[in-house]
Amino acid sequence: MDLWFIISNTIVLAAIYGTLAIGVSITWSSLGLLNLSYGFVFAFAGYGAWLFAQYVTSFGLAVLAVGILAGALGGVLVCAVAFIPIHDKPNFTTRGLIATLAINLVGTQTLMWWFGPRSKSLPEIFGTWKLSLSGMVLTADRVGNVLTSVIMLLLVLRWMRSSRRGLEIRAMMMNPHAASIVGIGVRRTSFYVMAITGGLAGLSAVLLSQTYYISPFGGLMPMIKAVAIALCGGLGSVQGAVIAALVLGLNEALTTVSVGGRYVLITQFLLIIAILLVRPRGIAGLLDKAREA
Amino acid sequence: MLASPTTLPLPASIDRRDVLNVSGLSAGYGPMRVIHDLDLIVNSGERIGIVGLNGHGKSTLFYAIAGLTGWQRGSIKLNGVEVGRTRSQGPGRYTHQIVRSGLALIPQGDEIFHGLTVEEHLDSGAFTPRAWRERAQRKLGILEIFPPLKKLMHVPVGRLSGGERRMVSIGRGLMAEASLFLVDEPSLGLAPKIGKSVIDALMAIDLGTSAMVIAEQNVALLEGRVDRIIGMHAGKLKGEASAALMLHDLSKA
Numbered sequence: 001m002d003l004w005f006i007i008s009n010t011i012v013l014a015a016i017y018g019t020l021a022i023g024v025s026i027t028w029s030s031l032g033l034l035n036l037s038y039g040f041v042f043a044f045a046g047y048g049a050w051l052f053a054q055y056v057t058s059f060g061l062a063v064l065a066v067g068i069l070a071g072a073l074g075g076v077l078v079c080a081v082a083f084i085p086i087h088d089k090p091n092f093t094t095r096g097l098i099a100t101l102a103i104n105l106v107g108t109q110t111l112m113w114w115f116g117p118r119s120k121s122l123p124e125i126f127g128t129w130k131l132s133l134s135g136m137v138l139t140a141d142r143v144g145n146v147l148t149s150v151i152m153l154l155l156v157l158r159w160m161r162s163s164r165r166g167l168e169i170r171a172m173m174m175n176p177h178a179a180s181i182v183g184i185g186v187r188r189t190s191f192y193v194m195a196i197t198g199g200l201a202g203l204s205a206v207l208l209s210q211t212y213y214i215s216p217f218g219g220l221m222p223m224i225k226a227v228a229i230a231l232c233g234g235l236g237s238v239q240g241a242v243i244a245a246l247v248l249g250l251n252e253a254l255t256t257v258s259v260g261g262r263y264v265l266i267t268q269f270l271l272i273i274a275i276l277l278v279r280p281r282g283i284a285g286l287l288d289k290a291r292e293a
Numbered sequence: 294m295l296a297s298p299t300t301l302p303l304p305a306s307i308d309r310r311d312v313l314n315v316s317g318l319s320a321g322y323g324p325m326r327v328i329h330d331l332d333l334i335v336n337s338g339e340r341i342g343i344v345g346l347n348g349h350g351k352s353t354l355f356y357a358i359a360g361l362t363g364w365q366r367g368s369i370k371l372n373g374v375e376v377g378r379t380r381s382q383g384p385g386r387y388t389h390q391i392v393r394s395g396l397a398l399i400p401q402g403d404e405i406f407h408g409l410t411v412e413e414h415l416d417s418g419a420f421t422p423r424a425w426r427e428r429a430q431r432k433l434g435i436l437e438i439f440p441p442l443k444k445l446m447h448v449p450v451g452r453l454s455g456g457e458r459r460m461v462s463i464g465r466g467l468m469a470e471a472s473l474f475l476v477d478e479p480s481l482g483l484a485p486k487i488g489k490s491v492i493d494a495l496m497a498i499d500l501g502t503s504a505m506v507i508a509e510q511n512v513a514l515l516e517g518r519v520d521r522i523i524g525m526h527a528g529k530l531k532g533e534a535s536a537a538l539m540l541h542d543l544s545k546a
Contacts, residue, residue: 181400
């Protein structure tokens with residue numbers, strides 16, 4: 001019984017954090033931008049979905065779609081403000097870090113000012129049914145969370161594998177200099193990247209709101225965890241991020257069960273430091289078959 | 294005005310227009326000025342060799358044409374369209390536009406995407422809409438030039454040997470629907486035999502109305518096989534050069 005709880009918790013957490021981490025990872029490796037405004041985009045998408053559910057319809061799939069769209073819009077906004085003006089200036093990495101952090105702070109405060117500090121709840125997207133499976137009870141939101149995020153991730157990855165834009169993004173992830181030689185425009189591609197990663201943030205915002213609530217600062221903790229998972233998986237590697245999400249999700253579930261939820265961050269970061277000490281390039285270092293340069 | 298005083302007579306069938314017209318170009322990085330007031334005209338259908346030692350600006354010239362240097366001034370006309378920019382610029386900011394207007398740069402040292410497969414690489418070179426639509430045919434064309442790539446189409450480029458990478462890198466450039474091909478040191482870092490076969494492949498390509506400029510350190514590889522050879526020294530083009538002339542210069546230096 002306990003074991004089932006741990007496993008199902010692991011998978012649910014891994015699905016949500018993994019989605020976010022892949023967003024962070026793609027942004028970092030293709031644009032060279034560590035997007036610290038991800039938390040704001042996350043909350044922005046959550047409030048977008050909430051407004052839609054409040055004033056238009058609370059039909060689950062529509063709310064989910066609006067959440068993803070709002071996230072994409074937030075991503076494009078961040079791109080226009082924090083990436084386009086400074087991406088070809090010296091010290092872009094540091095400046096981008098500061099710019100996105102500033103957007104995060106300003107944005108979340110604005111949301112707080114606009115919507116107030118009280119957290120909002122979204123309608124239950126996946127209904128309230130339950131699934132009993134040999135003594136284990138699976139609630140609708142858990143099954144729905146995992147299925148939706150896995151399906152969305154597979155769609156995004158498939159798109160990146162098969163389409164021309166995806167090829168451009170992957171090329172930029174591997175060698176930005178060569179990408180511009182081939183004729184890939186950094187500015188245009190950056191909008192795609194930020195829209196997609198923003199959409200992923202929106203997705204996980206709506207999914208996470210099935211368990212927690214939407215609040216102005218609700219995106220902060222998921223963002224920190226996502227950045228940590230992306231680091232741990234090896235920035236730029238999608239498989240690495242998935243594996244790291246599973247490992248850290250398991251750690252989170254185990255910690256919650258054994259010593260209590262308060263200690264999650266402590267064990268989380270101890271684990272991350274341990275992994276990075278042994279594999280400085282993250283988990284991706286184990287997977288990478290191609291030699292570099 | 295021209296840095297290239299003599300041009301070989303071209304076959305009359307080819308329409309003689311300048312694909313590239315560079316005048317008064319200076320370029321560099323930060324405080325360093327690498328290219329000094331350089332003029333160059335490349336006609337369509339021409340194959341030109343630029344030879345010079347390390348650090349005399351061959352690669353910088355190519356990068357300046359592609360808009361990848363730190364700063365540059367002077368005029369660069371590609372197919373009659375001005376692509377040079379006088380203000381200091383973020384490197385690579387306009388490169389995609391220049392590429393779209395007909396430039397294919399095959400950079401020194403294989404700027405490759407180490408995780409993409411050979412096939413994806415070739416796809417990534419087909420940047421203009423037409424080249425993208427015709428990419429299946431174009432890939433077949435590349436495989437005819439470089440048959441060894443046929444077996445490697447689904448292998449990540451990071452696992453290839455140096456010679457194979459060079460073929461991928463050149464193939465990627467040739468996928469583009471370009472009127473000007475800039476090939477930077479195609480034989481660099483390769484075993485002499487493989488380097489020679491890469492050059493042979495470059496010479497065998499039918500250019501049609503487009504032009505090709507090859508930068509090389511090894512004059513012997515180009516001697517007698519290109520339409521003209523221009524020497525490059527300390528950021529300036531030095532007119533017609535030949536192996537004999539270069540050897541003479543070297544013994545003097």
